[in-house]
Amino acid sequence: MLSTGGFFMVMLKSAFVVAFLSVPNPVVAFSSGIKHWSRKALYHQIDLCTQVCYHQIIPGLYLSNARAACDRSVLRNLDITHVLTIEAHRPPKSAFAHTNITTLFIRAYDHPKTNLMPYFPMANAFIEEGLQKGNVLVHCHFGVSRSATLVIAYLMEKYKLTFDQAYAYVKSRRSFINPNAGFVTQLRQYQRLGYQINGYHRLEAYMSVQGRKHRYKIASLAAVVVGILVPLIVLVVLRVPVQ
Numbered sequence: 001m002l003s004t005g006g007f008f009m010v011m012l013k014s015a016f017v018v019a020f021l022s023v024p025n026p027v028v029a030f031s032s033g034i035k036h037w038s039r040k041a042l043y044h045q046i047d048l049c050t051q052v053c054y055h056q057i058i059p060g061l062y063l064s065n066a067r068a069a070c071d072r073s074v075l076r077n078l079d080i081t082h083v084l085t086i087e088a089h090r091p092p093k094s095a096f097a098h099t100n101i102t103t104l105f106i107r108a109y110d111h112p113k114t115n116l117m118p119y120f121p122m123a124n125a126f127i128e129e130g131l132q133k134g135n136v137l138v139h140c141h142f143g144v145s146r147s148a149t150l151v152i153a154y155l156m157e158k159y160k161l162t163f164d165q166a167y168a169y170v171k172s173r174r175s176f177i178n179p180n181a182g183f184v185t186q187l188r189q190y191q192r193l194g195y196q197i198n199g200y201h202r203l204e205a206y207m208s209v210q211g212r213k214h215r216y217k218i219a220s221l222a223a224v225v226v227g228i229l230v231p232l233i234v235l236v237v238l239r240v241p242v243q
Contacts, residue, residue: 048142054078055174060135061127063151063174065143070095081134084126086119086146102130110145112182117190120153121197127154148177152187157195163187 052071054064068074069083070091085091086106096103104126108114123138127150130136140146148170155166163184171177179187190197 048144053143054137057151057170057173058155060131061151061154062135062137063143063147063170063177064137064139066091066139066141068143069137069139075099075101075137078137079135080137082126082130082136084123084130084136084138084147084150086116086138086140086150088141108146110140110180112180114182115186116146116149116183117186117197120150120157120190123150124154124157128158143174144177145179145183148174149179149183149187152179153190156187156191160195163191
């Protein structure tokens with residue numbers, strides 16, 4: 001015989017099971033709810049999927065989520081002239097249609113095995129060009145991992161900072177940045193390499209990106225080509241037998 005308290009516990013569990021099973025794809029719904037809650041808890045009650053969120057890192061350079069990057073009023077108020085997107089999917093063309101904004105799109109997933117190092121020189125050049133001409137917005141989906149990695153890499157190369165110094169500074173400006181473990185390893189390696197990426201990987205990166213209204217600096221492209229051709233020419237010359 002159940003006590004009154006035991007009876008109510010059984011009824012409560014039954015009601016929970018019925019409610020759970022009545023939701024289409026209950027596991028997905030539960031998982032999405034947890035992700036939504038944790039995202040808002042981690043990012044100071046800001047839902048980075050739906051709310052505009054951007055921070056100025058240094059004068060003229062902003063780090064944001066995708067929502068801010070596609071908001072015309074934000075771009076106008078910040079006087080943005082250059083937008084660097086690092087995402088799995090390209091932003092809609094309508095976001096920058098009929099504007100003079102220069103864009104660069106790097107397709108990349110937020111996964112520890114994604115190699116972003118080949119893109120550092122190109123991203124650095126794009127950001128530097130943008131700062132010379134106006135203001136730059138760098139973003140991924142949340143503005144937490146991929147885009148933060150590119151901004152950290154830029155500061156490291158520009159000001160000859162260690163990873164720890166650049167990371168601490170960017171975090172002081174946007175407190176919830178969190179590059180994944182793979183990106184952190186790459187940034188530390190970038191420091192060890194003296195902020196240099198070999199020509200082959202740079203050329204590979206140039207070939208894979210998609211930019212609108214962005215022309216790569218001839219000097220940068222020439223450096224990549226020279227970095228590939230010169231070793232090949234030397235190799236061919238050394239292989240030719242002396243008559």
